[in-house]
Amino acid sequence: MAKGIYMPARQSALSRRQFLEITLGATASLSSILALQHPPAVFAQKRELNVLTTANYVPASDKKLEEHAQAFAKQAGITLKFDHLRSEQMPAKLAAEVTTQAWHDVVELDIMAAWLHQPNLLDVSDLVTDITQKMGDVYQFGRDSAFVRDRWLGVPYFWISFPASYRKDLFEQVAEKPPDTWEDLLRAGRKLKKLGHPVGIPISQCTDAVSSMLSILWSYGAKVMEADGTGIAINSKETAATVEYVKTLYNEAMEPEVLSWDNAGNNRFMTAGKGSWIQNPASHYISAKTAKLAVSEQIYFQLSPAGPSGRHTIVTPRSMGIWKFSKQTDLGKEFIRFLFDRERYIEYITSSDNYNHPIFTALEGHPVWSIDSKYEPMKTIGRYSHLYTWPAPPDPKAQIVIYNYIIANMYAKAVTGTPTKEAIAWAEGEIKRVYEKS
Template sequence: MALTLRGLAGTMHRRHLAPGSSLLDRWRAQVKSRKGGSSDMATAHARYDLRADGLTRRRFLQTSAGGLAGLAGIVALQVPPSLAQQREVSMLSWAHFVPQADQKLHEIGARFEKATKIKIRFDHLQEAQMAAKLAAEVQTGTGHDLLMLRMHLPLLHATNLADMSDVVETLTKQYGPLYEFCEEAAYYKDHWVAMPAYHGAFPGSYNKKYFDEVGEKPPDTWEDLVRAGKKMKAKGHPVGIPISQTNDAVSTLGPIMWAFGAKAVDKDGKTVTINSEETSEAIEYVKRLYNEAMEPEVLSWDDASNNRFLISGKGSWIANPQSHYLTAKTRNMPITQDIYFQLMPAGPKGRHTTTFIRSMGIWKFSKNIEPAKEFIKFFLNQEQYNDYVNAAQAFDAPVFKSMEDHPVWKIDPKYEPIKESGRYGHLYGWPAPGDERSQQVTNNFIIPIMFAKAIGGTSNKEAMAWAEAEIKRIYST
C-alpha cells in the first residue's frame, strides 16, 4: 500500500476518530479504508487541520525525522504512532483493605499493556490522604491521568474532570442500566464526570444462634428488630447501632431516617427539611430501640466498635460490611459459624441502605484522556471485571443491574442476601445533591448528634431545631 507522509499525518488526527471504538480498532479501520488506493491522500490531508492541535506541517516533518522508513514500519504493523511510542497512563487509587483486589488491578493493567502497548502505572494512597492529593493536582494542573474516586468526589471535582458520557453510554449499551445511586455519585448537571466502577453494600449482620434462641428470624423491618432485640438484650446480647460521631453512625441512621420518609435536605439542594414529622418519628423509633434493645456504650463508639461487639460474642445485631466476618474467619474464631447477613430492615416508607461507590474519573488537563478511557473500558470488560470483583471478595460489587446475580455472591453462601442491596442504595445526604455543603453536613456528624441529643433528654422538637439551624448555616454559605 502506498501511503504518503501527508496522508499519514491526516490519519493521526484524533478529532476524526470514530467514537465508540478502541484506539487500535480506529487506527486499523483507517488504514484498511485506504488500501487499494481508493482514497485520495492529499484530499484526506486537507480535511485534517494539524494547526488545530498546534502542529504545523514543518513541525510535523521535524518531529518525524525518523523518516518514512520508520513511519512505514508503523503502518505495516497497523499500530497507531501513539501506541508505538509506548504511551503511559498514570492512575491514582486508594490502598484497598483487601490486598488481592489491588493485586488483581495491577494484573489487569499488565493485560491492558500487552493488548494495547499502552503502559499503565498505579499509585496507591490511604483514603485519608486522597483529598489533599487531589486538591494539589488541581492546583498545579499536573499529576495523574486517571483517578479512582470515592462517593461524591466526582461531583466535588466535576469542573476539572473530563466528560465521561461516551464511556458510560458504551458500557450501558453493552451491560444495561446502572443502579440509580450511580447518578448520585458521578452525574453532574447534564453529563457524566466519572464512570461508576463498583459499589459496596452496608447490610445488617447478626448472630443467628441468638435469634434462634429467642424464637426470632432476622428482622425484615425495623419494628422486628426492636421486638427481637428486646428479647436478646434480656439474655445479655443487645443490638448495637452507633449513635456517636462516627461514619458508621451516619451510615446506619441515614437508612432509618429514609425508612420513615425523613431527609435532611430536599432533592433541590436548597430546602432544609430535617425539622419534620417524619424526622420526629425516626427519632422516636431510635429512642425506643436504644432503651429496649441497646446499651449506653453505643453513644461513644468508633467505627471499629460494632465489629468487636459482634465477634466478641456479646452483640446480636449490627449494620456493617463484611469486615468483621472476614476478621473472625481469618482468625478461625468459633463465632464465625454463627455470623450471617441480611438486607437492611424496611420501615413505613420502604427499604433503604447506604451504598459506598467508587468511580473512575480523568482530569481535563490530562494529556492521555483517550488512552485512559480505553483502560476504563478494558477494566470493565466482562472478563477483567469478573476477575476483579471476585478478587475483592464481595466488598466491591458490580454497578450494573444485570450483574446482580454475580458469581461473587456464591464464594460464601452467607453473602447471598447482600446481592440485592444495590436496589435500595443511596449515598450520604440523599436525596440532596452530593455537593460540598451536603458533605459538610455528613462530616460534621449533624444527624448522629441530633439523635444523641434526643436520647440524652433533649426534646425531639429542640433536637430537630438545632439540626435545622446547623444545616441552614451550612447551606447559606
C-alpha cells in the same frame, strides 16, 4: 520496561478542624497538606501514573487491583503508583488535591463526590460510552452518582450494599427471629443486651453511622431535604420520632462504645463475638470467614428493617475519575479502560467475595451473587436502596452534609443528653449553613 509499583496505604492524621476547613472549601494550610505525606505530582517522573483509591475492607480486592495495575504498567511501559486511604480520610484528601491542583491522576469517587468536585474532574463520557457498549448499562444509582449535568465525570466501577447482619445463634437463644422492623430490633435488642451481646449501630463521625441513621430516618417518613431539593426538611415530627427511637435503642439495647466507632468499629464488634446485630456491608463476615473464626458460622444477613413508612437503606456507588489538572489524562483513560476488560472486571468483582457488587445490570444473574448462600438477601436489596440525598436529587452540597456527619451528630447529641428539639434545630442550622455557603 518499568514495572508497576504498589504504594501501601498512607495513614494521615487530620484533625476535625482541618477536615471541616478543607471540606467546606477553605484554603488548606501548609501543615495540613504536609500531613497527607505525599509529594505533589509536579515532581513525578515522566509517564508515571498516580492512583488514589479507598482502602477496601476486603484486602483480596485491593490485591487483585494491584495485580491488574501491575499488568497495565508492564504493558504500557510506565510506573504506576497507588495510595489507599481509609474511607474517613478520602474527603479531606480529595479536597486538598483540588486546593493544590496536584498529586494523583486517577481517583476513586464515592457516593456523590463527582458532584462535589465537578469543576475539577475530566469529562469521561467517551470512555463510559465505550465501556457500556461492551458491558451494558449501569444501575440508575450509578448513573445518578457520576453523571453530572449531562456529562460523565466518573466511570461507575462497583457498588456496595448496606444490609443488616445478625448472629443466628444469639437470636435463637432469646427466642427471636431476624428483626423485620426497627421495633422488632428494639424488642430483641433489649433481650440480647441482657445476654451480654448488644446491638451495635455507630452513632459517631463515620459514614456507617450516617448510613444507618438515614435508614431509620427514611423508614419513619422523615427526610433531610424536600423531594425537589429546594428546601430543608429535617425539622419535622417524623424526624423527632426517629430521634426518640434511637435514644431508646441506644439506652436499652446498645453500649456507649458506639459513640466512638470508625467504619471498622462494628466489624470488630461482630467478629470478636460480642455483637448480636449490626448494619454493614459483608466485610465483617468475609474477614471472619477468611480467618476461619468460629463466629463466621453464625453470622447471617437480612434486609434493612422496615419502619412505618417502609423499608429503606443507602447504597454506596464507587466510580473512577480523572482530575482535569492531571498531566496524564490520556494515560488515566487507558488505565481505566484496561480495568473494564470484561474478564478482568469480573475477576476483580469476584475477588471481593461479593463485597463489591457489579455495577452493570447485565450481571444481575452472574454467579458472583451465589458465591455464598448467605448473600441471598442482597440480591433484592437494590430495590430499597437510595443515594444519600433521597428523596431529593443528587446535589454537591448534600455530599458536604454527609462528609461533615451532620445527621450522625444530630443523633449523637440526642443520645448524650441534648433535648430532641435542640438536636434537630442544631442539625437544621448546620444544613442551612452548608446550603447558604457560596
